[in-house]
Amino acid sequence: MAIQVMPTDREGHAGMMGSFRVLKLRRGGTMGQTEGQLYNRVISHPQEVQILEMRYGMIRAQSLPPRESVALIEKILGEET
Template sequence: MTCEDHSALEGPFIPLTPKGRQQLASLEVQSTNRLITDAEEVRIPAARYGSIRGQALSPHESLALIEELPGER
């Protein structure tokens, strides 16, 4: 299994959906944090999060990959 690229190459982020409030996003870039509150700006990391979830391995595939690693299991 290989993955050459993924949707979070620009750095880590955290999608936030407070109960009863609009979605937010927290970005972490070179030790600087930024909280995005503008709905239009939040759409970009929200879409990336959806892409990342779509690219993720299933639990079964994850276990198979881990078991292939040297020294595992």
């Protein structure tokens, strides 16, 4: 597992429309799930799942690499003490 941080100075990124999950199923399928304050939706249509997979990849590309993310988290934690 890797932790990646999306810097706050990135004004526009692929996760701006809200949270979502890409679920890899044991039998090889993939589903998506989105939620908001008033809704929760399971996504099984292949084209919609593909969009979520692409957004996930974009978010990972736009985020800091894992080592830089950990360094930023440690820096912030050090500033709070």
